[in-house]
Amino acid sequence: MKRAWLVGLLALACSAAPATTPQPDPAPDSRPATTAAPSAPPDTAAPKPPPAPEPTKQDLAKRFKPAPISPPFERTAKPGDGEWQQVPLTPQVHEWPVMYRTTLHPHATRRHVRVTVVAIDLRRTRVSLVAGTEEPVVRGVPKSERTGLVPKTEFDALIAVFNGGWQTMHGRWGFMLNGRTFTKPRDVACTVALMKDDRLQIGPWPSLSDSEAQMKAYRQTPPCLIADGALHADLKGMQSSRKWGLSVEGKHAIRRSGVGLTASGDTLFYALGQETRAFHVATALQLVGARQAAELDINWIWTRFLIYEHPPDALPRIGDTLVKNLTHGKRWYVKYPQPRDFFYVTARP
Secondary structure: OHHHHHHHHHHHHHHHOOOOOOOOOOOHHHOOOOOOOOOOOOOOOOOOOOOOOOOOHHHHHHOOOOOOOOOOOOOOOOOOOOOOEEOOOOOOOOOOOOEEEEEEOOOOOOOOOEEEEEEEEOOOEEEEEEOOOOOOOOOOOOHHHOOOOOOHHHHHHEEEEEEOOOOOOOOOOOEEEOOEEEEOOOOOOEEEEEEOOOOEEEEEHHHHHHHHHHEEEEEEEOOOOEEOOEEOOOOOOOOHHHHHOOOOOOOOOEEEEEEEEOOOOOEEEEEEEEEEOHHHHHHHHHHHOOOEEEEEEEOHHHOOEEEEEOOOOOOOEEEEEOOOOOOOOOOEOOOEOOOOOEEEEEEOO
């Protein structure tokens, strides 16, 4: 009786408890998250800086100005020697300086020997070459290719004109323009080369001849006054007059012109020497920083650097000259053709 009662009690307890089936622990990557996922960070990027202000005319002016030059000889120096003065231009051609000029006295005892130099910023200007109506002398070139004038398409940007080189009969120095060779190049010559990419190069022909295919024009002159920073060895000797010329009267000290180029190729110097030998022009160009330099034309009537102004609704006209008493007419090179070849300078767009 007692045993039956215990069995009945156990059966009642088992029927009262719910049946459960043990469950395995969830896999680690399937457990429910216990914390909320972090929200996306707010946009904390720094604001973009405002655009840089446009440079002022004063800022632009500082970008090109040659360094002052110490006069080579205290005895012959004059006030202002070696100090660069801005060459003013018509505002619509250029709003900031692209040319500066200075004067040096490169003789130890003679004060009348002087060289005036103009520095030209080639980053903002372009130099071009034009054949004269008579020079260089060559047969078979149509007049349309030797107008002796600045092209009309260049009038609005015209800044200056300066003389070319010697007459053909004085050495037959090479001349090429727009693919047409007027006079074949000479190995002994110095060469002013205008490249198709608008760079300008100066140097002995053997050092430039490999680049002839990249040239749009060249003008050759007597041997380089300066090559790789060094003056030509014959400039002080008896060979000087034979190589770099005399006046028709046989004078050694005459008006001479030359051009020089900095090592970077960014600055062109034009030098006009009065009562000078070639050595004095070369010395002045070396002092201002030319690493390569060539003599251009010589004698009073053929040497000139002319600066143009732009009157409203009129052709450009010559408003200034590098030095006084340069032979010219007001609208030479734009209205009145010239017999000799020349270079002209225009503002880049």
